[in-house]
Amino acid sequence: MTSPAVPSCRRTRPWPGSAAHYAAAMEATFTEPVNVLGMSTGGSIALQLAADHSELIARPVLGGTACTLGPIGKRAQRAYIDRARRGQRPSPAPAELVTESAIGRALVTTLGWVADGRKDHTDVATMRNAADRYDLRGRLHDGKACTLLFQGAKDLVYPLEPARQTARAILGARLISYPGRSHATTFTDKRFASDELTFLLDG
Structure with missing residues (x-):
């Protein structure tokens, strides 16, 4: 699928x-x-x-x-978008934005993976794509x-x-x-x- x-x-x-x-x-x-x-x-x-x-x-x-x-925000946005495009659960991607702790990141990654479920992330990825290109x-x-x-x-x-x-x-x-x-x-x-x-x- x-x-x-x-x-x-x-x-x-x-x-x-x-x-x-x-x-x-x-x-x-x-x-x-x-x-x-x-x-x-x-x-x-x-x-x-x-x-x-x-x-x-x-x-x-x-x-x-x-x-x-x-730069870290942009990297996390791109990782989210790329995972969404591949059909993977994307929310683990921004874990590095939440905490600098390796244990904390592992926990956030797990929670993000569980929270994503099988939802369609197209709209969120499109919004993040716009944020990635944003420069005012x-x-x-x-x-x-x-x-x-x-x-x-x-x-x-x-x-x-x-x-x-x-x-x-x-x-x-x-x-x-x-x-x-x-x-x-x-x-x-x-x-x-x-x-x-x-x-x-x-x-």
């Missing part, structure tokens, strides 16, 4: 298309610019939204994201809104340096780095909510 082919990103609508869908929904729902919270992949789409439709955004708050993936470094200056970025200092998906590049390129952007935090634990840090609210209420 063959697995469904994973569509190439060239035949799909990656982040600009996703941002356009959000922009249309925002225009239909709100009469003035709104605050936007985006985390990880949602954060990269929010960056695209801010660049393409800056008039709709009041203040973006972005966690665990940047203008492009880091040439468009960041188009975002006009005052932006706050949160980043874990040990994030392997979107490392700290691309996050710094992102903050430097957006006029007035601010970057908060949480020492010792990984990609996932950035969002569970107890400072996240309070720092976010302080930023949003400050303006």
